[in-house]
Amino acid sequence: MPSPVPYQALLLLLVTLLSGCATSSLFNPYPQQAAHWKGDLSSEEPERALRHLDRRTRSADKLLYLQERARVAQIAGDIERSQADFAEVIALYDAQDQQAVVRASSAGGGVGALMVNDNALPYRGQEHERIMVHGMQALNYWQLGDLEAAAVEFRRVTLEQQVAEERRARDISRALEDSEPVAPPSDFEQELAGLNRAAADVRSSIQNAYLYYLAGVFREGVGDYNNALVDYKKAWEVNPSLSLLPADIARVEARGNRRYVTDQGQVVIAYEQGFIPPREEINLPIPTIHGYFAVAFPTYSSHQTPPSSLRVTATADNDAPIETRTEVAAALSGMAARALRDGVPGMLARQTLRATAKYEAQKRANDDLGLFGAFATQIYNLVSESADLRSWLTLPAYAQLGRLELPPGDHALTLWGTGGSATVEIPVTRGGITLVRVIDTGQRLHITVMPALEETP
Template sequence: MRLLASTGLLLAGLLLGGCASWQDLFVSYSVQMAPVRSALLQGRALDAMAEVRELAPGDDGYVLSRLELGRIAQLARQDPASRQAWVAADRALTAQDEQARFRVSQGLAQAGSLLTNDQTLGYQTPDYERTMLHHYLALDYLARGDREGALVEVRRANQVQERALRERDGELAKAKAQAGVRQALSRAPDLDRLVGQVKNGFQNAYTFYLSGVLYEASGDLNDAWVDYGRALEIAPDNPALQGALLRLARLRGSPEELEQTERRLGRKAPPLARGEGRVVILFEDGLIPARRELFLPLPLFTSAGDFRTFTVAIPYYDNRGADVGPLRVEVAGQAGTTAPLVRLEALAARDLQERLPAMLSRQALRLLAKEQLRRTAAKEGGDVGNLVVGLFNTFSERADTRSWLTLPAQASSWEASLPAGRQSLILGAGSASQTLPIEVRAGRTTLIWANRLGAALTTRVLTL
């Protein structure tokens, strides 16, 4: 009877953990997604779609599953399925934001996770992933010929970044102040090489550049100027951004502004050509790295006053970038390569760095709760109770490796003004290559959205 009581405590904890599956209790998310990523890299996007878990709204992993499905369906050219998944994720996130002040259900989930692991908590979508959701929704609207809908989404994407700048988490310093957390953090793998020079885990020049392109194509030169400028602050060496600002400085008609821009960029603005159209290439390369799992010692005082060292699982990234590179472009006697706009892998690593102290603080509370449960089970159920709960505690100690794993590792851009009429672009990245015929229209923008996964290069052509 006492053993049943202890087992009941354990089951109650699992139920309080929300709608997590048994997979989330015992298998890291990165391992669960390995078949999906493998299928994508082999060019089998339709097979990858079939591997995504079907979850109901309200499940802890629902938003993340919709993000994954939307991206995979997009790569598989299944636009209706992609759109449906994006919209479902967007609606769920909006509902979460609106209900954020009601903390009862969140408190129950936190209580349940104290007996399991962080993967049983509701997925907290990072700001860089929210930005990319709106970014992809904007591209979806463009594919349907709805530029106004696309502009709404890039505005929402930019609002995510603006809000994130205002609301940086004050819990970071508080969590780092705990001695056990500081010690565990000192043993965590270094991510500085992967993080690189990014200042935070959310600012994204890729989306600012896309919004600038859309504003300019719509004739809104002021908003285009602002977003190109924001993008250049993050990616100051990008030639496409520099060229866009020089062009707008000339179009906006202020000699002083043109002179200041030329002096700032160290380049002269080219003359405005008639009878030409603008060609913009957005290139997404590779897959964002998956988090791995590392077990670290964490010294703590137990509820009985004993000083013991426990083992905790934390997520980490290998401190190296993905195998990615630029897209080579040849057209109309011009040749060049795309230049980086964002390394999403760096944003993911920086976001994890910012979350680790809070993760380790929860781990400390979890270890104490699990140890108390084990003591209770040992007291009431003897050796059997001690063994059952001890085994559960060991096998349920999993790091939270959840993140949007079908995002590209990085994105880059290239642009040029080309004579109106039929043009043939020769594109190449690694061993992948493609000859792409396009129709350049005078005074219009032709947007080419390219993706490389494994040995495959895919493209879409959108006229703005």
């Protein structure tokens, strides 16, 4: 009579996997889910996207869906809801920091932890996503007029980038200590060529010049010139090709030394273009002691949509129009690819261990449970070999910046982007800063004129 232990263990693994399917994306790939609310954001009723997300925020992937809903609410203009959702996301990330458990413990221990696919584990977020949460929350508070809370979030933008770099170094060191390096098959790099090309455009998946720049804009606007100077210099260090920065650094240095006199006001354009591309799945042969096993890996296509600048024209009374174009400060699509590429060695090691464990489990199930064991393990192997395609998909593909100097008064700003064109009235104050945020969803421009930051007397 067969032993009941393998039977119970196999059932436990199947239940664990299938419960993960209900809340993750094994049967309904996440990019297909996200296509619904991304499409709604380009429609005449962007708030419909919120209804797609409401029930999903109660799943095991709560953090991911809350990030999406907070961003969707922000685009749709429901700033209070966006602020509340981002606050809950921040609390979830902070709770993760307090947990003294390793990531795999979420799936159990021993063989069970190895057997469960990454896609069946609750979503824990990525470093570049966590940093963007604080940046977007800072913009929420700014829009709501709570400058003190905005200042706190901008400080966390800076802090989280420092902490994330330290955490990444520790994680890499720990991974090297805890597992033997796995030699990839000869065609491994060729299969990941698209991912490598997508990741090559950025130097870091963590350092974000767009958020450093916006933090500098905010601090300059409230008269915190020393910290504004630090932020602008950090943005220049991360992205030395951003041509705005030399003039910004010189201006803030002059302001800090009380040598800056102007009759003009500053207008900053923050242009968030498109959506970050979804991950794709490829199947790769992984060598184990039992031979080669085909396993699913997430990747990014090398065929990324290139950035397209926003053209901006300002007019006032009978003055000649002033025109500028935005330039890329941060390629979020490249940062996401870099984060995935940096994680490939760890994924390769886990997939190799998982393939070996699955082989052993299948052999025992076949021996102990006969036809049932063969059937059950085949079902398990079929549904468990899907790549983890989850990521925050309403983030912009590119975050761009532009700047104008205009005389005080009301101005008409005309904007041309991939999502169409629009004209908006903006106030400009002497020595002050007006931030115009433009979110381009591909078919629409969502425009927000933030409360102007006045020059400190």
